[in-house]
Structure formats: structure tokens, C-alpha cells
Amino acid sequence: MLGSRWAGVRSKQEAFAKPLAFALRLANIVCLLLLVLIFAMPFVWMLSTSLKTLPETMIFPPEWIPRNPVWQNYADAWNSGPFLQYFTNSLIVAVGILILQMATIIPAAYAFARYRFAGSKFLFGIVMVTLMIPAQLIFLPVYLELSAWKLLNTHLGLILPFASSAFGIFLLRQSFMQVSEELIEAARLDQAKEWKIILKIMVPLVKPVLVTFTLFSFIAHWNDYFWPLVMTTNETARTLPLGIAKIREAEGVATWNTLMAGNLILVAPILVVFFFLQRQIIKAFVYNGVK
CATH class of the missing domain: 1.20.5 (Single alpha-helices involved in coiled-coils or other helix-helix interfaces)
Known part of the structure; x- marks a missing residue:
């Protein structure tokens, strides 16, 4: 019952x-x-x-689907300046910064994660403090120093100030600390050198986190407007965001169709990079969540 x-x-x-x-x-x-x-x-x-004509951009309420798509807007945006040079400069600067950052943040993060030396906590604290300092606050002394080195209007002048990343060091240090100490000790017993431990063991284990930082860094410096504006005065080293701003200056604020076409040219490489790296980004969040 x-x-x-x-x-x-x-x-x-x-x-x-x-x-x-x-x-x-x-x-x-x-x-x-x-x-x-x-x-x-x-x-x-x-x-x-x-993809709209100029009158269509002024219609209210707005129409989401263009009546007759105008692909010429992309050609007009591209031909409004030396866009190929802007694109090349952006690629050189973003990739150059990324290469230097990888060369600096990986050994720095490994040292902070796996070594205990005098002043290590103090030095790591200084790295963390730099995260709180806005770039606009220190750009003047950096600009004067690079100007004294005659690096204005050069790719090197756009790359060197970002040769390292406090956020990257912090992110990788936290990931390196989650790697088993026994695994590293086993590699040392096999007489593996430290650089081999870093490249053969540590980096592959934190690959999703490293790829995520790569995407963040690439997006930040690909879209950077402030520093290229400060460091360049001619077209030789100017980047794509400055080229997009030039469309607005040349055509006027009302030409939203050409300006939006230029913005899509700017965004397209980021979407491509994200498409290829999205699996690694998901793995990074799952990796940190499981740990």
C-alpha cells in the first residue's frame, strides 16, 4: 500500500x-x-x-535590407587612400608585437611561476601595478624617448612600447602554476634544459590559454588608434584604423555607407583569426574551469 x-x-x-x-x-x-x-x-x-546608397542610409525608420546592394562602396573605401599600405602596416605592427610579447612573457611567466628568488613577489607586484596605469598617462615620456632614438614614423616605434604584456605574464603565470611539479621534476631528472621544459612541456600544456592571449593581443593592436596617431605623421607607417578615420575626414561625416565599408575591411581579418582560433579559446575556458 x-x-x-x-x-x-x-x-x-x-x-x-x-x-x-x-x-x-x-x-x-x-x-x-x-x-x-x-x-x-x-x-x-x-x-x-x-551596401546602401547614401540616401538609403538617411531613411527613418531604417531599412535593414538594401534594395540594390552597392558593392562599389568597398572599392570607394579602398581607393580613398593607400589602403594596401595601411593594411600591410597594421599586419607588420600587430604580428611584430605578438612575436616580441611571446618572446618575453613566456620566460617571465615561467620564472614567476616556478622559481622562488629574492624579490620575486615584489617584482611580480610591479608587473601587476603596470596593469593599473593607463597608456595615456605614460605616452609622453615614451614618445620623447622614441623620438630621441629617431623611431617616429617607423614600424619599430609602434612595436617596441608593447614588446611585453603584464596581462600576458599574469595569465600565463597562473596557467603555469597549475602544471604538476612532478612533471617538471621528471624532465629535469632526464637532464632536460629549462628552455626545453618551457617549449616542450609547459607551452603545449597551456596552448589554449596562449592562443586566447594571442587573439586578445592581435585584436587590441590591430584596432589601436591612439598610439599610431601619436607616433606617425605621414603615410609610411600609418595603420588601418587611421586610414578609416581618413575616410571620414575626406568624405565627410554623412557618407556612412563608405565609412561602414571601410570598417568591415578593418574587422574582416579579426573575424578570420577568431574563426580559426575559436576552438582553442573554448578549450582555454574549459581548461581553467576544470582546474
């Missing part, structure tokens, strides 16, 4: 739980779709505007 009652209660709970689980799953999907819509709308609007 008692068993039949419990069976009845359990069946009622299961009958109630299934609609509840479905409702929660549906609410989760709706929330995710809303988030996707919020983040995607600016890109969709940018794409839509880049």
Missing part, C-alpha cells in the same frame, strides 16, 4: 519535472538568442549600411 503511494507521488513529480525542464531549456535558448541578437546587431547594421 505504502509502495503504491510512493509510486504515485514519484509519477506526479516526474510528470511535473518534464514540463519544468522543457520550460527552463526553452528559456535558456531564448536568452541565448537574445544575447546573440544584441551582439550581432551592430555587425548586421554595419554590413547593411555598407
Whole structure:
């Protein structure tokens, strides 16, 4: 008798739980779709505007789908200045910064994570303090120093101030500290040198985190407007964000279609890089979450 009652209660709970689980799953999907819509709308609007005629950009309420897509806007944006040179300069600067950062943050993070030496905590604290200092606060002494070295209007002048990254050192140090000490000791017993331990053991184990930092760094310096504006006065070393700003200066604020086409040219390489690295980024979050 008692068993039949419990069976009845359990069946009622299961009958109630299934609609509840479905409702929660549906609410989760709706929330995710809303988030996707919020983040995607600016890109969709940018794409839509880049294919409109100038009068269509002024229509209110706005039309999301262009009546007759105008691909000439991209050619107009590209031909508004030496865009190939801007693109090349941006690529050289972003990749150059990334190479130097990898050469500095990996050994620095390994040293802070695996060595205990006099002043290590103090030095790491200084690294952390630099995260709180805005770039606009120190740009003048850096500019004067690079000017004295005659590095204005050069790629090197745009790269050297970012040759290291406090955020990268912190991120990698935390990841290196999660690697088993026994694994490193086993490598040392096999007489592996420190640089081999770093390159053959540590770096592969934290590859998702390293790839995530690579993406963050590339995006930050590809989109950087302030420092190239300060360091360059002619077209020889100017980057793509300055070229996009030049469209606005040359064509006027009202030519939103050409300006949006230029912005899509700026964003396209970032989307390509993200497309190829998205799996590693997901692995980085899963890796940190599991640890």
C-alpha cells in the first residue's frame, strides 16, 4: 500500500519535472538568442549600411535590407587612400608585437611561476601595478624617448612600447602554476634544459590559454588608434584604423555607407583569426574551469 503511494507521488513529480525542464531549456535558448541578437546587431547594421546608397542610409525608420546592394562602396573605401599600405602596416605592427610579447612573457611567466628568488613577489607586484596605469598617462615620456632614438614614423616605434604584456605574464603565470611539479621534476631528472621544459612541456600544456592571449593581443593592436596617431605623421607607417578615420575626414561625416565599408575591411581579418582560433579559446575556458 505504502509502495503504491510512493509510486504515485514519484509519477506526479516526474510528470511535473518534464514540463519544468522543457520550460527552463526553452528559456535558456531564448536568452541565448537574445544575447546573440544584441551582439550581432551592430555587425548586421554595419554590413547593411555598407551596401546602401547614401540616401538609403538617411531613411527613418531604417531599412535593414538594401534594395540594390552597392558593392562599389568597398572599392570607394579602398581607393580613398593607400589602403594596401595601411593594411600591410597594421599586419607588420600587430604580428611584430605578438612575436616580441611571446618572446618575453613566456620566460617571465615561467620564472614567476616556478622559481622562488629574492624579490620575486615584489617584482611580480610591479608587473601587476603596470596593469593599473593607463597608456595615456605614460605616452609622453615614451614618445620623447622614441623620438630621441629617431623611431617616429617607423614600424619599430609602434612595436617596441608593447614588446611585453603584464596581462600576458599574469595569465600565463597562473596557467603555469597549475602544471604538476612532478612533471617538471621528471624532465629535469632526464637532464632536460629549462628552455626545453618551457617549449616542450609547459607551452603545449597551456596552448589554449596562449592562443586566447594571442587573439586578445592581435585584436587590441590591430584596432589601436591612439598610439599610431601619436607616433606617425605621414603615410609610411600609418595603420588601418587611421586610414578609416581618413575616410571620414575626406568624405565627410554623412557618407556612412563608405565609412561602414571601410570598417568591415578593418574587422574582416579579426573575424578570420577568431574563426580559426575559436576552438582553442573554448578549450582555454574549459581548461581553467576544470582546474
